[in-house]
Amino acid sequence: MLIKFLLIFFTFFSSILLSCNNVKDDEKWIESLPKPWEISETEVSQILPQFHKRFPIFEERLKAIVNWKIGTPYELFKLGEEKLPDLDPLFRLDVADCTVHVLTSLALVQSKTWLEARENMKIIHYKQDAFGKHIPTFNSRWHFTSERILSNPNTVNITDTIIDSSKLEKINLTLNRKKNGDKLLNLNWTKKINLFYIPTKFVNVKLVQELPNLCGVAFVKESYFKNGLAIAHEGILIDQNKLVHASSGAKKTVKVDFLKYYHDEKTQFDGILLYKFVPISNPF
Numbered sequence: 001m002l003i004k005f006l007l008i009f010f011t012f013f014s015s016i017l018l019s020c021n022n023v024k025d026d027e028k029w030i031e032s033l034p035k036p037w038e039i040s041e042t043e044v045s046q047i048l049p050q051f052h053k054r055f056p057i058f059e060e061r062l063k064a065i066v067n068w069k070i071g072t073p074y075e076l077f078k079l080g081e082e083k084l085p086d087l088d089p090l091f092r093l094d095v096a097d098c099t100v101h102v103l104t105s106l107a108l109v110q111s112k113t114w115l116e117a118r119e120n121m122k123i124i125h126y127k128q129d130a131f132g133k134h135i136p137t138f139n140s141r142w143h144f145t146s147e148r149i150l151s152n153p154n155t156v157n158i159t160d161t162i163i164d165s166s167k168l169e170k171i172n173l174t175l176n177r178k179k180n181g182d183k184l185l186n187l188n189w190t191k192k193i194n195l196f197y198i199p200t201k202f203v204n205v206k207l208v209q210e211l212p213n214l215c216g217v218a219f220v221k222e223s224y225f226k227n228g229l230a231i232a233h234e235g236i237l238i239d240q241n242k243l244v245h246a247s248s249g250a251k252k253t254v255k256v257d258f259l260k261y262y263h264d265e266k267t268q269f270d271g272i273l274l275y276k277f278v279p280i281s282n283p284f
Helices: 002-032 041-054 058-068 098-108 114-125 145-151 222-227 258-262
Strands: 155-157 169-175 191-199 214-220 231-238 242-247 252-257 271-277
Touching (some): 041 058, 041 114, 058 214, 058 231, 098 114, 145 155, 145 214, 145 231, 145 271, 242 258
Antiparallel strands (some): 155 271, 169 191, 214 271, 242 252
8 A cells, every 4th residue: 555655656746847847948948049039030930830849739839939038129119011101010029019029929829930920910910801801901900908808809808707797897988089089099980898807906916816827918007098098008927927028117028026016106007907818710
């Protein structure tokens, strides 16, 4: 009986050690890679298949991609349609703001070449037209993170599955319409939404313990409501309490303790939305 117990214990302990060693090996491999913001499109295409081979599970591969991109230089509003009114690239890895970090990571994780990532970015970053096509135009872009979380099939709202709905705050908001009636952005639309978010008083250790090991987080700022938007920032939460985000303060993409960041007096957010990442059903 004792021998059987020891055998079981040894097997269990060995599996834990093996798992830890694999994690360390994966971390070392990611650290050994050239930085994504310093390499060519061809080099990115050579590296991406290695992520698929080493991390066959979608969620684990996304975490690995996110960690690879830590250190990316920060620049604001640097994705566009490569035509007027926004000449910036459809897809890039040399710089990122908070949303660019999230969306380019989601495009990369489902791609084995630079061109595939670029095509997948069209699906992720642009709404479907009447024919089911994702045509990149300024008007069809998901400009508002709150709308994207509520309506984009690749970043799906899970806020009300993490905490009891009675604890959520609700705001009725018209996106892209300022308090004075003007439009925030030069778009041909406004949209009324009902937004439910977790207020700051519930963003705590207990909440973090309920989170999945990978999800997106969007930060609500109530002072933005008067301008027809709700979200001030977003990032990716890995291992429940590690936030990887493109930081305007650090001027690069960083990994930080989520709760410490959230409750820092410099941030002053009013709540959060949480969302899961869903693979594209028909990728390029």
